[in-house]
Amino acid sequence: xxxxxxxxEHAKLLDKIIAYLTLKGKKISKKEFIGxxxxxxxxxxxLKSTEKLPPLERDPAWTGLKKTYSLGISDLSEKVDKYLYExxxx
Numbered sequence: 001x002x003x004x005x006x007x008x009e010h011a012k013l014l015d016k017i018i019a020y021l022t023l024k025g026k027k028i029s030k031k032e033f034i035g036x037x038x039x040x041x042x043x044x045x046x047l048k049s050t051e052k053l054p055p056l057e058r059d060p061a062w063t064g065l066k067k068t069y070s071l072g073i074s075d076l077s078e079k080v081d082k083y084l085y086e087x088x089x090x
Contacts, residue, residue, distance in 0.1 A: 014030060014033070016028060018033060021033075
């Protein structure tokens with residue numbers, strides 16, 4: 001556990017925020033509030049994910065790859081312009 005020191009203006013502002021949240025029925029301690037601020041800042045900077053990812057088998061991107069449809073073309077990479085834009089390569 002660490003101790004942090006903040007100036008008087010920020011301490012007053014922190015007290016006002018805590019009091020406001022308490023009046024709105026959201027009881028939270030200064031320690032919890034500062035912790036949530038740190039987690040949100042880290043998450044917004046991409047340093048930490050606050051939500052757990054689903055297992056790979058249930059990940060929508062992964063299951064989407066498994067459910068790709070067939071166009072009936074053996075090698076689409078070589079004939080992509082022909083099939084997408086109806087361009088004759090001959």
